[in-house]
Amino acid sequence: MAESMKGLKRTCRxxxxxxxxxxxxxxxxxxxxxxxxxxxxxxxxxxxxxxxxQLLFNEDEVGEEGYKxxxxxxxxxxxxxxxxxxxxxxxxxxxxKTGDIELVVKSLRILSESETPPFPIEENSQTKDDLxxxxxxxxxxxxxxxxxxxxxxxxxxxxxxxxxxxxFLEIETPMLGKSTPEGARTYLVPSRVHxxxxxxxxxxxxLYKQLLMCSGYDRYFQIARCFxxxxxxxxRQPEFTQVDMELSFVxxxxxxxxxxxxxxxxxxxxxxxxxxxPIPRMTWQEAMDRFGSDKPDTRFxxxxxxxxxxxxxxxxxxxxxxxxxxxxxxxxxxxxxxGMPRKKIDALVDFAKGIGAKGLAYLCVNEDxxxxxxxxxxxTEDELRALVEKMKGExxxxxxxxxxxxxxxxxxxxGLRIEIAKxxxxxxxxKFNFLWVTEFPLLEYxxxxxxYVAMHHPFTMPMDEDLELIDSDPGAVRAKAYDIVLNGxxxxxxxxxxxxxxxxxxxxxxxxxxxxxxYDRFGFLLNAFKYGVPPHAGLAYGLDRLVMxxxxxxxxxxxIAFPKVKDASCLMTDxxxxxxxxxxxxxxxxxxxxxxxxx
Ligand code: ASP
Numbered sequence: 168m169a170e171s172m173k174g175l176k177r178t179c180r181x182x183x184x185x186x187x188x189x190x191x192x193x194x195x196x197x198x199x200x201x202x203x204x205x206x207x208x209x210x211x212x213x214x215x216x217x218x219x220x221q222l223l224f225n226e227d228e229v230g231e232e233g234y235k236x237x238x239x240x241x242x243x244x245x246x247x248x249x250x251x252x253x254x255x256x257x258x259x260x261x262x263x264k265t266g267d268i269e270l271v272v273k274s275l276r277i278l279s280e281s282e283t284p285p286f287p288i289e290e291n292s293q294t295k296d297d298l299x300x301x302x303x304x305x306x307x308x309x310x311x312x313x314x315x316x317x318x319x320x321x322x323x324x325x326x327x328x329x330x331x332x333x334x335f336l337e338i339e340t341p342m343l344g345k346s347t348p349e350g351a352r353t354y355l356v357p358s359r360v361h362x363x364x365x366x367x368x369x370x371x372x373x374l375y376k377q378l379l380m381c382s383g384y385d386r387y388f389q390i391a392r393c394f395x396x397x398x399x400x401x402x403r404q405p406e407f408t409q410v411d412m413e414l415s416f417v418x419x420x421x422x423x424x425x426x427x428x429x430x431x432x433x434x435x436x437x438x439x440x441x442x443x444x445p446i447p448r449m450t451w452q453e454a455m456d457r458f459g460s461d462k463p464d465t466r467f468x469x470x471x472x473x474x475x476x477x478x479x480x481x482x483x484x485x486x487x488x489x490x491x492x493x494x495x496x497x498x499x500x501x502x503x504x505x506g507m508p509r510k511k512i513d514a515l516v517d518f519a520k521g522i523g524a525k526g527l528a529y530l531c532v533n534e535d536x537x538x539x540x541x542x543x544x545x546x547t548e549d550e551l552r553a554l555v556e557k558m559k560g561e562x563x564x565x566x567x568x569x570x571x572x573x574x575x576x577x578x579x580x581x582g583l584r585i586e587i588a589k590x591x592x593x594x595x596x597x598k599f600n601f602l603w604v605t606e607f608p609l610l611e612y613x614x615x616x617x618x619y620v621a622m623h624h625p626f627t628m629p630m631d632e633d634l635e636l637i638d639s640d641p642g643a644v645r646a647k648a649y650d651i652v653l654n655g656x657x658x659x660x661x662x663x664x665x666x667x668x669x670x671x672x673x674x675x676x677x678x679x680x681x682x683x684x685x686y687d688r689f690g691f692l693l694n695a696f697k698y699g700v701p702p703h704a705g706l707a708y709g710l711d712r713l714v715m716x717x718x719x720x721x722x723x724x725x726x727i728a729f730p731k732v733k734d735a736s737c738l739m740t741d742x743x744x745x746x747x748x749x750x751x752x753x754x755x756x757x758x759x760x761x762x763x764x765x766x
Contacts, residue, residue: 170276175247180217182264184252194249195220195270196278198308200288202240209237210269213246214288216313221255221269222248233275243281243288248272296724300738303729315726318437319714323390325433326410333425335386335412340375342392345688347373349624351395354405362755368394371707373624374692376413377664380703381695385415390710396735402723404711405735410659413705419647419663422704423448423603426651430601438717440599446651448603459497459581461607464655465600467593469584471497471577474568477557483545485528489570496570499580500558501587504565505531505539511590512565518586519569524579528568532560585655596719602652606630609646610677618679623648625674626692627662634670641677651708658713661706668696 178193197215209224224237228250240246250272260266286294288308299306306312327337346353346367354368369375372391379387391411397403414422427444434440447465454463457470475495478486486496501507512529519527530540530551538551546554558566569579588594609629610619619641621627629637633644647663665671671693675685686693711723724730731737751758 168277169279170247171278172247175249175276177247181213181215181220182218184220184265184268184270186254186267188252189254189268191252192249192273193252193270194247195222196247197245198288199240199242199244199246199281201242204238209234209240211237211240211246211248213248214308214310216317218264218310220265221260221263222246222250223253223256223269223271224275225271229272229275233272236275236277237272240277241281241283243284245278245281247276247278249274297732297738300724300730300732303739307728312725315714315718315720316728318718319710319726321437322433322714322717323410323710325436326388326390326429329429329432330386330388330412333386333429335388336384337389338379338384338387339389340369340372340379340391342368344369344375347371347624348621349373349393349395350620351397354394354396357754357756359754370395371409372411373626374689376411376705377626377692377703378695380413380415381698381700383415383701385701386412387414388412391707404723404727404730406731407723407727408710410708410710410713411705412661412707413703415701415703417702417704419605419649419704422661422663422706423649426706430651434599434717442599442601446601446603448605450606451604451608451645452606454604455577455581459577459579459584460655461604462650462652462655462657463581463602463604464585464588464594465602466595466598466654467588469499469501469588471499471580471584472558473497474554474557477553478550481546481550481554483528483542485526485542486568486570489572489576492572494570494572495576496568497576497580498558498566498568499584499587500560501565501567501591502561503563504587504591505533505563507531507565515567515583515587519579519583522578522582523575524569525571527579527583528570530555530560530566530568532562532564532566534562536562598654599716600654604650604652605648606645607648607650608642609633609644609648610641612642619677621674621678622646623660623662625678626664626671628665628670629674637673637677647704649706651706653713653716656712656716657709658716659706659708661704663702663704666696666700666702668693671696 176194177196179195181195181197184193195213197213200212200214200219203210211222212219213222224234226234229237248270250270252268253271255267255269284305285302286292286298288305290310292309343356343366347370349370351370353370355365356368358364358366371393372389376387389411391409392406393409394406396405427446431442431444434442451461454461459471473495474497475490478496479490481487489496516527528542530538532555533539543551560566567583569576608622609627611622613620623646628647630645630647636644650660651658665674672685711726714726715723718726720726736743
């Protein structure tokens with residue numbers, strides 16, 4: 168029968184005792200990790216979030232009743248044990264913090280019993296993800312997840328403390344609001360009072376934080392939950408957490424400065440990593456040209472080389488065709504991999520095709536200086552030599568080329584670069600390479616929508632010197648936007664905001680909103696700008712990703728207490744779920760499920 172606390176107090180966590188406490192009486196409480204019954208002695212490993220302590224039961228100390236009770240203990244029972252800290256009788260367990268001591272129990276309470284859990288509660292569980300997520304409350308007992316969740320708490324505390332010291336105010340903004348465009352679909356919440364009307368869950372607090380600047384709070388932050396209804400690719404969650412901030416009277420360097428110091432502080436304090444400041448900066452253009460990515464992993468080389476001029480007019484139609492169509496030809500040099508088996512090269516070609524390439528041309532520079540290549544027969548000796556030279560190809564190198572629209576060439580080679588580095592295991596995992604990527608394009612053309620869309624969001628300031636291009640060549644306008652990248656992952660991003668009504672109106676116009684539309688959706692912001700608005704800027708980090716990289720987890724699921732799966736459902740609670748007909752009636756909602764809507 169489960170006993171209750173009845174005034175009993177825990178004196179410490181399981182591993183908050185050590186050899187220095189030998190002889191002391193303590194009371195610990197936790198879960199049974201394992202139990203060994205040796206007849207006259209019973210050993211129990213008791214676990215709480217600090218770790219494990221060994222309990223020793225013998226009848227002399229715990230009494231006949233207590234010993235009988237101890238014999239009923241099973242894994243995951245919850246116990247309270249009071250006893251004397253003793254030097255461990257048996258072998259010292261060096262893998263445990265408390266490996267040289269044990270608690271000789273004088274009194275035991277079984278606070279609750281447990282059924283046999285569906286999977287063992289242990290580190291590095293091999294259990295299938297679905298089962299883990301169905302029983303997330305048990306999964307969360309595992310020491311590796313507990314470590315992640317505890318570190319996450321430390322990270323947010325450190326961030327709060329730093330930002331407080333820097334004069335930021337923590338201000339909450341509404342969850343039930345109006346849609347903010349951050350490029351995803353919005354989650355809607357039906358209004359009961361205003362039937363047929365909907366609140367939008369925030370994709371970010373963007374508009375509210377800008378309004379707070381208009382209201383004079385000058386430095387705001389929030390650890391904010393954001394909601395984006397995206398088709399869940401890879402490692403995304405429909406709700407995620409941002410460390411969101413906004414500052415008034417600043418320019419790019421001010422935002423970068425405070426954030427670099429924030430990053431350095433958090434990494435030092437939490438995982439003892441020194442982040443050398445200043446963090447390097449690279450323009451978007453350079454990042455794309457050198458790495459084929461706007462979030463380059465700079466822990467290794469294999470940079471892209473533009474060979475368009477070198478192969479112009481050569482006999483290989485794939486190259487010249489792409490150039491004639493306005494594209495380019497670029498390559499990467501995979502050092503020392505000329506001997507890569509054909510099968511593996513084919514796998515790289517398939518990978519390239521998987522991310523949009525029409526094909527992939529390769530050339531191996533053999534040790535004897537001859538070439539083995541998928542396209543050599545179309546080119547003269549001289550053309551080949553010039554190409555190899557441009558690629559700085561040496562005997563033993565494998566050269567890979569993509570020819571297409573430049574955007575596609577970047578995507579393909581940028582993707583290949585990462586794939587190959589992973590395959591060859593050449594990434595130094597001990598490195599934390601931070602990078603600012605700046606001067607992003609303001610707009611990108613959406614083929615799907617047949618118009619320009621904001622690359623960041625519509626409130627981002629164009630670069631002063633590019634402003635005049637906004638009508639004639641919108642695609643060429645650069646933005647005062649910056650991303651912070653760590654080891655090839657975008658940790659966060661932000662921008663200087665437009666704070667002039669005419670520029671903001673112009674921006675909406677370029678994005679295809681009529682003035683009416685713009686006022687209908689964002690009138691409150693445009694109106695606020697009429698009453699004295701400070702120049703302002705901000706940034707938001709993805710907290711889940713930040714913590715994931717800090718703990719070295721593979722997925723953001725491992726740093727979120729209750730994550731959802733790919734189709735945005737929760738395997739533990741079965742959300743989303745159907746609701747009572749009466750609830751729908753109250754909201755004035757009729758369900759009309761279209762065929763294929765749930766695919
Ligand atoms: N609201 C932006 C985002 O969610 C961040 C920012 O510009 O501050 O990406």
